[in-house]
Amino acid sequence: MNIIRYIIQKEFRQIFRNKAMLPIIFMMPLIQLIILSNAATFEIKNIKFGYIDNDKTPYSRELVEKFNASTYFNVLSDYPSAKMAKSAMLNGDVDVILEIPQYFDRNLVREKKTDLSVTINAIDGAAAGVENVYVTQIIQQFNKNVQVDLMLYDTVNDRPQTIETIPLFWYNETLNYKTFMVPGILVLLVTMITLFLSGMNVVREKEIGTLEQINVTPIKKFQFIIGKLFPFLVLGLVLLTVGLIIAKLLFNVPIIGSIFLMYGYTVVYILVILGIGLFISNYTDTQQQAMFIAWFFMVIFILMSGLFTPIESMPQWAQLLTEFNPIKYFVQVMRMVMLKGAGFTDILPQLAKTLLYAVAMNGLAVMSYKKFT
Amino acid sequence: MKAANAIQVKNLTKTFGEFTAVNNISFHVGKGEVFGFLGANGAGKTTAMKMLIGILKPTSGKAQVANYDITSHANDVKKNIGYMSQRFSLYNDLTIKENITFFGGIYGLKKATIKTKTQALINDLGLHDEANKLVGSLPLGWKQKVAFSVSLLHDPQIIFLDEPTGGVDPITRRQFWEMIYREAHKGKTIFVTTHYMDEAEYCDRVSIMVEGKIEALDSPKNLKTQYKVDSMNQVFLKLARNIE
Numbered sequence: 122m123n124i125i126r127y128i129i130q131k132e133f134r135q136i137f138r139n140k141a142m143l144p145i146i147f148m149m150p151l152i153q154l155i156i157l158s159n160a161a162t163f164e165i166k167n168i169k170f171g172y173i174d175n176d177k178t179p180y181s182r183e184l185v186e187k188f189n190a191s192t193y194f195n196v197l198s199d200y201p202s203a204k205m206a207k208s209a210m211l212n213g214d215v216d217v218i219l220e221i222p223q224y225f226d227r228n229l230v231r232e233k234k235t236d237l238s239v240t241i242n243a244i245d246g247a248a249a250g251v252e253n254v255y256v257t258q259i260i261q262q263f264n265k266n267v268q269v270d271l272m273l274y275d276t277v278n279d280r281p282q283t284i285e286t287i288p289l290f291w292y293n294e295t296l297n298y299k300t301f302m303v304p305g306i307l308v309l310l311v312t313m314i315t316l317f318l319s320g321m322n323v324v325r326e327k328e329i330g331t332l333e334q335i336n337v338t339p340i341k342k343f344q345f346i347i348g349k350l351f352p353f354l355v356l357g358l359v360l361l362t363v364g365l366i367i368a369k370l371l372f373n374v375p376i377i378g379s380i381f382l383m384y385g386y387t388v389v390y391i392l393v394i395l396g397i398g399l400f401i402s403n404y405t406d407t408q409q410q411a412m413f414i415a416w417f418f419m420v421i422f423i424l425m426s427g428l429f430t431p432i433e434s435m436p437q438w439a440q441l442l443t444e445f446n447p448i449k450y451f452v453q454v455m456r457m458v459m460l461k462g463a464g465f466t467d468i469l470p471q472l473a474k475t476l477l478y479a480v481a482m483n484g485l486a487v488m489s490y491k492k493f494t
Numbered sequence: 495m496k497a498a499n500a501i502q503v504k505n506l507t508k509t510f511g512e513f514t515a516v517n518n519i520s521f522h523v524g525k526g527e528v529f530g531f532l533g534a535n536g537a538g539k540t541t542a543m544k545m546l547i548g549i550l551k552p553t554s555g556k557a558q559v560a561n562y563d564i565t566s567h568a569n570d571v572k573k574n575i576g577y578m579s580q581r582f583s584l585y586n587d588l589t590i591k592e593n594i595t596f597f598g599g600i601y602g603l604k605k606a607t608i609k610t611k612t613q614a615l616i617n618d619l620g621l622h623d624e625a626n627k628l629v630g631s632l633p634l635g636w637k638q639k640v641a642f643s644v645s646l647l648h649d650p651q652i653i654f655l656d657e658p659t660g661g662v663d664p665i666t667r668r669q670f671w672e673m674i675y676r677e678a679h680k681g682k683t684i685f686v687t688t689h690y691m692d693e694a695e696y697c698d699r700v701s702i703m704v705e706g707k708i709e710a711l712d713s714p715k716n717l718k719t720q721y722k723v724d725s726m727n728q729v730f731l732k733l734a735r736n737i738e
């Protein structure tokens with residue numbers, strides 16, 4: 122145990138001695154948090170909205186009126202036919218087309234079920250995703266009104282599924298994207314710093330030759346690995362803390378759930394990342410190689426984390442791949458705990474998977490570290 | 495195999511792909527001996543040494559160091575040896591004291607032992623003013639002396655030195671050999687590689703390695719008689735030339 126303590130002491134000495142790295146470790150992520158959280162907003166205003174009203178009833182007009190009232194939509198025109206609407210979209214004159222079918226009102230009342238067709242210009246996928254949310258949200262609100270009206274006529278107490286709604290990805294009651302983005306970006310920063318530092322660390326000792334000197338000592342593999350992991354785990358938690366303080370003070374992001382739970386999960390999560398970092402370190406000979414590989418994983422993890430593109434809209438194979446993305450779980454847990462106040466049992470699936478991942482990665486890291494080649 | 499030998503090597507071979515870096519070498523080093531392991535650049539000295547210290551697996555052959563088999567008991571070998579790499583391998587971003595603490599610590603020394611050893615080392619090398627300076631800021635000769643002392647912290651029986659005097663001035667080299675002799679007098683076995691033929695004269699016995707094979711092995715005196723020359727330098731040149 123004492124041996125591990127000496128490694129930890131040495132790592133901390135080196136971290137704090139490196140006057141060039143220290144500001145990078147702490148300042149860079151915080152600046153990124155502030156910039157990205159402000160920039161990565163998905164708010165879109167003045168969406169060009171067109172509709173085709175085949176029903177022409179008070180109900181259908183009421184629905185259109187909902188869109189008119191929204192600040193996000195600019196209701197442009199009532200197209201006489203779907204064909205004309207489509208050609209307008211091709212010209213870029215309209216972003217979203219809502220087609221209200223004939224007997225919309227009547228079907229709602231009689232069959233408690235009707236379809237609404239929404240066409241979104243998907244040239245910009247991210248924008249389309251957001252527009253989708255807005256549209257869905259307005260229709261859902263409208264949908265509830267209809268239900269209330271219906272209840273007066275029909276006393277059957279099953280909740281009628283009146284409108285087939287598109288799945289909701291970006292639901293956030295106040296539509297405050299900063300609140301939504303900050304926990305996610307915090308996740309990225311903690312991940313990036315811990316992955317890069319751990320990935321670079323062992324390979325750096327390989328480069329300068331000190332690893333060989335360590336390998337001629339009778340030190341045990343697990344002692345070495347734990348001694349290397351611990352300082353970065355602490356660093357990751359410090360980063361999380363600073364990030365949370367900024368989230369609270371600067372962005373006023375609510376922290377509803379248990380802080381304790383958040384830290385508990387983060388410890389397990391960082392172990393996964395550090396395991397990956399050490400694994401990379403063991404299989405590379407230079408810091409440059411390690412950096413490239415770390416970036417490779419980082420980019421894939423970020424893009425497939427569900428932070429910028431909803432996982433539900435990915436193809437099936439990609440969704441399957443995201444099961445192996447630790448960032449996905451961390452983003453989910455942070456949002457659940459921070460914004461929704463999720464408890465231990467709510468995050469249990471994510472926690473279990475992350476724990477399994479941590480065991481696997483660190484097992485691999487210990488196995489791939491060879492004192493004797 | 496006699497138990498009295500510190501190092502016992504039999505048919506040791508290491509190949510990297512098609513290339514044979516160490517080709518079927520056999521020799522022994524007696525306890526307390528200063529053994530010079532000579533050879534031109536790329537002869538295979540470092541490769542052979544790495545196998546003996548248990549960080550490189552031999553392709554074939556056997557070796558015992560401190561009576562432990564190097565493949566099956568690498569960790570026991572490691573407890574009994576000190577190693578100073580050809581590449582400088584202390585931490586440049588730590589002070590002399592911090593380096594000593596770290597290496598003493600991972601060898602499992604007690605805190606009090608580390609403290610007394612640190613003090614002794616600083617006294618011996620006369621580094622009172624430099625003890626809290628970063629190792630990276632020291633001149634090469636001093637760095638090498640510190641590295642040597644650090645490799646002795648855990649009191650090993652056998653010390654492996656890979657070109658310990660590479661690139662340092664003649665005075666420092668002289669001092670370095672005095673340090674080596676002091677350890678030899680304490681009964682420690684020294685296994686040392688060098689490119690300086692005058693240093694070869696300081697050794698009890700030397701082996702000369704050419705392209706992975708040991709071509710000569712004897713005391714400097716006997717080798718000079720055998721090759722009918724009057725310096726180790728000439729022995730070395732003769733051997734190297736014969737091969738070409």
Ligand SMILES: Nc1ncnc2c1ncn2[C@@H]1O[C@H](COP(=O)(O)OP(=O)(O)OP(=O)(O)O)[C@@H](O)[C@H]1O
Nearest residue numbers: 510513515533534535536537538539540541542580
């Ligand atoms: N890991 C390796 N993979 C492939 N070839 C290697 C490896 N390590 C060493 N070699 C080759 O083995 C040969 C012997 O190298 P080694 O370092 O043992 O020589 P040396 O006698 O120590 O030389 P020097 O005096 O320059 O230190 C060299 O040709 C070297 O290129």
Ligand SMILES: [Mg+2]
Nearest residue numbers: 539540541580
């Ligand atoms: Mg060498």
